[in-house]
Amino acid sequence: MGKTVRDLLLDILEELTGAQLKRFKSKLNEVQLKPGCKNIPKGKLEKADTDDLTDMLIEYYTDGYAPEVVHTVLEEINMKNLALQLFESVGRPEPEGQAAASSSSEAQSTAVEQDEGIHFVDKYKAEIIQRVTVPDSILDILQSEGLLGDEAYDQIRSKFTNQEKMRELYVKSRGWGKSDKDKFYKALRKEQPFLVKDLGEK
Structure with missing residues (x-):
């Protein structure tokens, strides 16, 4: 057992x-x-x-x-x-480059990322803002992916609380398309795996 x-x-x-x-x-x-x-x-x-x-x-x-x-x-x-x-x-979500690269895992990942046309990061916006505890790590990933310029990155980092940082990130992400939101989701999955798992099981 x-x-x-x-x-x-x-x-x-x-x-x-x-x-x-x-x-x-x-x-x-x-x-x-x-x-x-x-x-x-x-x-x-x-x-x-x-x-x-x-x-x-x-x-x-x-x-x-x-x-x-x-x-x-x-x-x-x-x-x-x-x-x-x-x-x-x-039970950590599969890291990129391993089983997640298989077709079945990719299909499952897509299903988690998007539900009934609503992207994961939009569907759970309120919960993500309230529950993310490592926003700086997520911001670092998004900047390295080219989604945040230096000015936007610094503006978000200047906020005092985790919730304020995540709210500002959502403001900066208003023009993002699906591929950009996918990168946001992957950053969340890497840095907050238990949160993503919990939200995905709702």
Whole structure:
């Protein structure tokens, strides 16, 4: 029998040293969450060991959302190797150049990107604005793809909150066609895989 989401999250948390676990709990208490969710109280987190912490993650965020929360916190405390390990264990979307290059995966990707004529990034605009936690990484990709000039890039980066940055990005993207939105979607899929997976399953 395969491991449960709880088992996989516990495996990740047990990789953290004492100091790293302390940083994880501190960031978890203040991390941006999707609407309707609340941060675990600091008092509960302080004395929690990895078992208790895993139980609280599942209790507060469920099996479906807890991996995304853990991923976000790991990224923000610069534990990128563990974030990658979490992707691989829980189920990361196929990276480009591997199985996604096959015809069946390409068809599935297209179905995810566009539904009833509405592109993924348009259909879930409100959720993307509220829930993206690494807008700067997405902006870097879009600039490298030629979708954002230096001025637009700097204007978006100058915004204070993640939501303000994403709202400004949507303003700058009003003239984008399907191929440009596809690049936006791929950047989201790379940097926020759990978010894309969650929205795609709605």
